[in-house]
Amino acid sequence: MSARRWAGDLAMGVRFALTGGREGWTRALLTAVGVGLGVALLLLTTALPNALTVRHQREAARTDITFGVTELPRGADTLVVAEAGTDFRDESVRGRELDPEGLRAPLPPGVDAFPGTGEMVVSPALKELLGSDEGRLLRERLPDRIVGTIGEPGLIGSHELAFYAGADGLASRIDGGRVVRIDAFGDPHPSPEEMDPVLLLLVLVVFVVLLMPVAVFVATAVRFGGERRDRRLAALRLVGSDSRMTRRIAAGEALAGAVLGLGFGAGFFLIGRQLAGHAEVYRVSVFPSYLDPSPLLVLLVGVAVPAAAVLVTMVALRGVIIEPLGVVRTAKPARRRLWWRLLLPLLGLAMLYPMVGQGRDDGDFNQYLVVGGVILLLVGVTALLPWAVERFVARLGAGGVSWQLAVRRLQLSSGTAARMVNGIAVAVAGAIALQMLFAGVDGDYTRDTGYDVMRAQMQVSLPDGVPVAPAAAEFESTKGVEGVFAYSETTVGDTRADPEESTSVNVGDCADLREIARLDSCRDGDVFVVRGAEYDTGTAGLSVPGRKLYLDPSYEGGPRSGEVPWTVPDVLVDARPRTGPTGIEAGGFLLTPKALADGALPALRGQIYLRLDRSVPDGQELVRNTAAAVDPLASTLNWSSTERSERFTAVRTGLLVGAAGVLALIGASLLVSQLEQLRERRKLLSALVAFGTRRRTLGLSVLWQTAVPIALGLLLASAVGLTLGAVLLRMTGAPIRIDWPSVLSMTGIGAAVVLVVTLLSLPPLLRLMRPDGLRTE
Known part of the structure; x- marks a missing residue:
């Protein structure tokens, strides 16, 4: 077959779609809207890497406070x-x-x-x-x-x-x-960041899971109006076209809708791009200029979507016999075969199997095997669902009138019903797998801070030289503060600069010192020494009476603001180590205020620990206001018992942001699909109403027609999602643990989306259920 013949037949199909009157335009418009929604999300997704890159560049360009940088001399450019x-x-x-x-x-x-x-x-x-x-x-x-x-x-x-x-x-x-x-903003010594292999795996799977439902819906959208289209194509057989030419003309009609969809998608993308500048999802926001997709990716979408429209239509029509006098679709179709549908997920598992047990210690996961394996497993959902719906509805029987109407419709067109819920099934399967993976590796990216949140819930760090006692008094009078203990801290070394031996020094009254050490007796003027504390190696060598030491010694490249001489007193009182509120045993020297050397205040940094009354509204904000009044450079820290990796949190946030967009698309796409199905059956619904069928009965039948496929789709999605999640967990070396709350919540969200779409389709359904719908010009 020559390329000219192909082009001619496709062009004829395009003309039918664009000049076929109201019917042709309606179908083309529905297809364009459906494809356009998918294209818009594809463009937004392809723009995400650039948005993240720009955010990183902006953050790097304004970097000012870095550690380990040699102090600059004052100048005209500082x-x-x-x-x-x-x-x-x-x-x-x-x-x-x-x-x-x-x-x-x-x-x-x-x-x-x-x-x-x-x-x-x-x-x-x-x-x-x-x-x-x-x-x-x-x-x-x-x-x-x-x-x-x-x-x-x-x-x-x-x-x-x-x-x-x-x-x-x-x-x-x-x-x-x-x-x-x-003397300049920006990181003077940027270092390349290496992505943890497990995090890289998470990123890869997130992108596949977010894009697969979009691709499934685009493939579904190009088949809108299939039954009416096939009846029109039967007329072409009457005037002499063969079956292959007919399929190419049908592909041309789909191509027209897909190309229009590219235009709609570009418009939706530009609208969404502007709206993104006013939105914040999970505390992540961007400027519209950040969402600038790569030209290469845009070109790929522009070529892939029309090509997919042609391919999907050609494949779909292989199972439909279009004859001059009608379409052999109303006859009982051949039973779908299961063996090749099972091959897809099995091949996916085979691609992922070589990486089972690899963990993060054996280098990066093979990106091509990961992407290919996950895609095949998720595509397996779309292949297995029509078979499952067909087998299930074939066994359904007696029931009410609405139930019988729905069952008969599903038995005649189970493939159409399955296509409607394929997107939501793929999304749920991917979401379940990801939730299992995130829950399984969460412990690897969450660490125990060691903070004793029963003793304190907030910490205030004072700048060097700010007296701690007056500041502590301010916090004691702050509303919402139940308890305060505070002390000043610094280090002491054997030389003014770059000491070989050093240890810590804490200064406070007896009550405060007892929070970090065990003291048998205490009075103002005492100096205590704590030997044998965790991580303490310098106290034994420095705690020699009469030895001259230096508080706050300086280090190479750092500021020279301390270096206060201090002589170890002749009388040292032994104290026993105690785990402090930060989870660390304080070693070194403990000084009461009268034992502090003259001029040592600039070398001290005050630490204040606060126990809060949680019943006071905005108690934390009141503490922060007090801290700002004490000194604008005082910093506050809310304590929590655990802390999660920022990168892990960023990946998880990206999933939630993307999932929100995908769910919005799926809801919109399902509504378009539902409206298209109702439009296809307008005359049938009108005929049923004309014969006396109650509208309530027809409304329930539509609900059943949606509920049965979605229930099967969610069951299948749960099975595939759990399987994929288990394989991914084995790949990372994490134990297999099913996060049932996440599984149930993902399934419930999918069911809720379908329920909302069904409710939104009821008003158009009621308008279509009129006897005058039988009128034909």
Whole structure:
């Protein structure tokens, strides 16, 4: 068959779709909308890698506080930056104080001019929050005067809360940690980040699971209106076309709808791209400019979707006999074969099997085998579901009128019913597998912080040189604080700089010191020594009476702000180690306030631990306001017993964001499919109503026609999802454990989507159930 003949037949099909009157346009429009929804999500998905890359680049471009960087001398091009971020309820607020030291001091990205002392420039989202009643408590700890807005280059998302505040005299507070001097923004020593093999596996599976339902729906959308189309094609046989030519013409009609769908998809994508700039999903937001898909991926989508439309139509019509006098579809179809449908998931398992037990110690997983295996397993759902629906409905029998109408319809067109729920079944299967995988490896990315949350729930770290006793008194009078204990800490070494031996020093009154050591007796002026504490190696050599040591010794490249001489007293009281609230045994020297050397205050860093009354609303915010009043550079930390890896959390958040988009698409696509099915059966419904069938009966029949396939689809999806999840867990070396709450929740979400779609289709159904629907022009 020549290419010219193929092109001519496809062109004829395109003309039928575009010039076939109201019927042709309706079918083409439904196909275009369905394909367009899929294309839009495909484009959004292909834009995600670029969005994540841009977010990373923006974050790297504004990097200012880094550790291990040699201190710079003051110059005309230097800027002192201090960490001044805070938290507000569950949101993180990125904050910096800026003190330019010359006319050529570097400006942060997105900022046009330095704010003065008492002024700040803020992100649009923070400005909106501060202007609302909800931001009242946050306003109390930030400068009052807003003089500008941070531009898009200085933010990683449209909903990010960030500010830059002006300050003066920060140079005297440089500590190499929270206050540093820089001459340019950006990480001076970026290091390539290596992805953990298990995290890479998670990312691969997430992308496959999110894209597969989209691909399934696009393949379904190009078959909208199949029954009416086949009856029109029978007329072509009457005028002399053969079966192959007829299938090519049908493919041309699908091609027209797919090409129109590309246009609709581009429009939906542009609309979604703009809406994305105003949305925040699971605390992740982007600017519209971030969602810029790769031209190569766009070209791939533009070629793959029309090609898939032609291929799916040609394959679908191989099982349909189109004769000049009708379509042999109403006869009982041949029973579907099971053997080749089982081959797909078995081949998928065979591709994944070589990586079972590999874990993260044997290098990266083979990306091609992972992608191919997961795709085959999920495609197996779409292959097995029509067979399962056919076998199940063939055994259904007596029941009410609505039940019998639904069963007979399913028996005549079980393939159509299965196609409608294929997308949701694939999505549920993939989601179950991923939830099992995430639950199985969660422990590898979650660590015990060691914090004793029964003794304290918040910690406040004071900058160097801030007296701890007055600050502790402020927190004691703060509403919502039940208990306070505080002490100052530093290190002591055998030399002023780069000591060979060092240990810790804690300064506090007797009650506070008893929180970190076991003291038999204590009075102000005592000096205690704790030997044998966990991780302590220097105390034994330094605790020699009369030996001269130095508090807060400096290290190469770091600031020289301490180096306070201190002589070990002749009388040292032995104390026993005790696990402190941070989960670590404090070793070294414990000093009561009177034993502190003169001039040692600048070498001390205060730590305050707070026990909160959880019944007080916004108690944490009140503590943060007190901390800001004590010193703007004081930092607060909420304690939790466990901490999860940021990368693992980012991957899981990406899954939730993508799943939300896929579920929205599936809901919309199912609604379009349902409306298309109702349009196909308009005359049948009108005839039933004309003969006296109650509308309630017809409505229930439609519900049954949806409920039976979706129930079978969800059962099959659960089985495949559990199998895939178990294999993925074995690949990572994690024990197989079924997360039943996640399985049930994913299945319930899938069922809820179908129920909502069915309810939304009832109003159009009621309009179609009119006797005048039998009228024909």
